[in-house]
Amino acid sequence: xxxxxxxxxxxxxxxxxxxxxxxxxxxxxxxxxxxxxxxxxxxxxxxxxxxxxxxxxxxxxxxxxxxxxxxxxxxxxxxxxxxxxxxxxxxxxxxxxxxxxxxxxxxxxxxxxxxxxx
Numbered sequence: 001x002x003x004x005x006x007x008x009x010x011x012x013x014x015x016x017x018x019x020x021x022x023x024x025x026x027x028x029x030x031x032x033x034x035x036x037x038x039x040x041x042x043x044x045x046x047x048x049x050x051x052x053x054x055x056x057x058x059x060x061x062x063x064x065x066x067x068x069x070x071x072x073x074x075x076x077x078x079x080x081x082x083x084x085x086x087x088x089x090x091x092x093x094x095x096x097x098x099x100x101x102x103x104x105x106x107x108x109x110x111x112x113x114x115x116x117x118x
Contacts, residue, residue: 016116019110019113023110042073045092048092048094049092052092052093056070056071056074062090063088063090063091073085
C-alpha cells in the first residue's frame with residue numbers, strides 16, 4: 001500500500017465532513033416531519049373531542065384513565081405511545097389510518113460517520 005499525500009487526506013476529510021452534514025440534514029428533516037405529523041395528529045384528535053362536545057373527564061372515563069392523563073396527552077410536549085393514541089381516538093369517536101412509507105436507509109457506514117463527529 002502506498003502512502004497518501006496530505007492533499008488526498010484533506011480531500012477525504014472534506015468528503016467525510018460533507019457526507020456527515022448531508023446525513024445530519026436528512027435525519028433532521030425526518031425528525032421534523034415526524035414531529036409535524038404528531039402535532040397535526042394530536043391537534044386533529046383534540047379538535048374532534050371539542051367538536052363532539054366531550055370534556056377531558058368524559059374522554060378519561062371512556063379510556064379508563066385519569067383526566068390528568070388526558071390533559072397530559074393533549075399537552076404539546078407529550079409523546080404518547082400508540083396504544084394511548086388509539087384509546088383516545090376511540091374515546092372521541094375517531095378512526096386512525098396509519099400509513100407507513102419506506103425511506104432510503106441510513107447505512108451503518110453513515111452512522112459510523114455520525115458517531116465519529118460526536
